[in-house]
Amino acid sequence: MNFKLYICLIFVFSVGHPQAKESKIYYFQTDHRYEYRIKLLDLALSKTKKRWGEYSLVGDSLKMTQGRGSLLLEHNKGIDVAFFPTSVERENKLLAIKIPILQGVLGYRVLLINRDNSEAFSKVSSLEKLKKNYIAGFGEHWADMAILEANHIPVIGVPKYNLLFAMLNLKRFDYVPRGINEAWNEIDKFQSQFENIMVEPHIALYYPYYVYFFVSKSNQALADRIQTGLNLALTDGSFKALFLEYHQHLFEQAALGKRNLFTLENPTLPVIRGVPKLSWWLPTKNN
Numbered sequence: 635m636n637f638k639l640y641i642c643l644i645f646v647f648s649v650g651h652p653q654a655k656e657s658k659i660y661y662f663q664t665d666h667r668y669e670y671r672i673k674l675l676d677l678a679l680s681k682t683k684k685r686w687g688e689y690s691l692v693g694d695s696l697k698m699t700q701g702r703g704s705l706l707l708e709h710n711k712g713i714d715v716a717f718f719p720t721s722v723e724r725e726n727k728l729l730a731i732k733i734p735i736l737q738g739v740l741g742y743r744v745l746l747i748n749r750d751n752s753e754a755f756s757k758v759s760s761l762e763k764l765k766k767n768y769i770a771g772f773g774e775h776w777a778d779m780a781i782l783e784a785n786h787i788p789v790i791g792v793p794k795y796n797l798l799f800a801m802l803n804l805k806r807f808d809y810v811p812r813g814i815n816e817a818w819n820e821i822d823k824f825q826s827q828f829e830n831i832m833v834e835p836h837i838a839l840y841y842p843y844y845v846y847f848f849v850s851k852s853n854q855a856l857a858d859r860i861q862t863g864l865n866l867a868l869t870d871g872s873f874k875a876l877f878l879e880y881h882q883h884l885f886e887q888a889a890l891g892k893r894n895l896f897t898l899e900n901p902t903l904p905v906i907r908g909v910p911k912l913s914w915w916l917p918t919k920n921n
Contacts, residue, residue, distance in 0.1 A: 656688040659714045659856070662703035664693040665795075666823070667816060670880040671717040674735055675847065677876060678863030686859045701775050704728070710850040715860070719777045719845050721902040728848040729857050733864045736815065738910035739881060741843035741900075743811040744888060745834040746820065748802055755809070755834045761896035764837070771798050771807035777902065781841050782811075785898045796824075803828035811839055814888040815881055838890055841898040844910060874914055885915050 659679070661672070672691065679689050694703075694713065706713040708727050719740060720730055747755055758764050765787050772779055774791025782789045790807050792798050798810050799820070812820060817833050825831055847864075849856045867873035 656690055657686070658690050658692050660692045660694060660712060661715050662694040662696075662698055662706070662713050663700075663716060664695075667819070668717065670815075670876070671735060671845075673880075674864075674867075674873070674876055675715065675717070675860070677867050677872060678847075678860050681863040681866040681872075682859050685862070686855075699775060707848065707850055710852050714849060714853065714856060716848050717845055718848055719843050720904060721777050721780070722904045723902070724777065724848070725904050727851075729851045729853065731847040731849070731857055731861045731864065732906070733846065733861065733868075734844045734910040735847065735864075736813075736845045736910075737877060737914055738842070738844065738912055739815050739884075739915070740813040740845055741841050742814050742888070742890060743839040743841075744814055744817045744893075745809040745837055745839075746799075746802060746812055746817060746831055747809045747834045748805050748830045749832045750805070750830060751808060752832065752834065756836050758837060759894065761898075764896065768808040771801055771810045773798065778841070778843060778900075780902050781843070781898060781900050784901050785841075787898075799824040799828045799831055803830050809834065814838075814884050814890070818884065818887055836893055838888070838893040838895045839898060840895055841900045842903055842906075843900060844903075844906060874911075877914060881915060890916075 661675070663671070672693075676691055679691070683689070698706075700718075703713055703716060704718070704724075704727075705711075707716050716728075717735060718724055718728075720732075724730070745755070755768075758767070765785075768788070770782060770787055770789040771792055772782060772789050773795060774793055779789065779791060790801075792801060801807060802810055821831065821833060847860050849860070864873065867876075
């Protein structure tokens with residue numbers, strides 16, 4: 635072999651080979667609420683090491699709002715991946731990996747209420763009565779705030795997550811709609827501090843709402859890696875196993891079949907490609 639060609643091949647291998655160095659992948663959503671999503675991301679990346687090489691997931695140590703993290707991700711400024719509910723606006727700014735990671739769970743909502751109002755809520759038999767008589771509290775930067783407003787639900791926007799529970803405890807509003815994967819975890823975390831909050835047992839809301847991994851539009855390679863890994867995890871069953879590990883007990887706890895289910899429209903929803911696997915968890919009669 636020509637000596638110059640030999641040296642050139644060594645250089646190409648050392649620089650261009652996917653296993654030449656470990657990739658650091660930065661995310662900013664480090665709160666306990668996101669443990670499953672981080673584990674699923676790790677699972678997807680681990681499935682693709684042979685093709686794309688070693689990696690390490692690095693959680694940003696600075697607490698930042700969703701808006702700030704999304705902006706850094708959009709401009710590829712130190713954040714590589716995030717996990718968000720999708721919307722037309724979000725998909726215009728970011729590159730979505732269109733495989734639903736929560737399988738539609740986040741669209742099923744129960745209500746956190748002040749226990750002083752539990753008897754009153756037990757008499758709410760329709761969405762119209764809920765809208766007429768009660769005011770919701772919600773994160774003002776959350777994507778589904780637009781869904782509540784589009785459905786004419788009276789709502790007060792709150793800038794900080796923890797304030798929702800403090801304000802509900804003080805009856806500044808009447809209820810907070812939370813995903814069935816969120817509500818009981820939040821009661822466990824916050825009820826010792828805010829003793830009057832509880833999960834309302836009779837009502838549930840539903841709107842189509844899908845959570846994807848997102849990357850910068852300039853980072854197609856990472857999008858390809860995550861999508862490949864998720865598809866491999868779907869095929870070998872590890873995606874479903876992880877999903878049920880984190881959510882199975884919540885489905886029984888939520889008892890959706892025994893609740894009055896009020897359906898909302900989602901005008902922010904873009905074209906959906908990946909269909910959530912409702913059969914993994916939702917009772918057949920609700921499909």
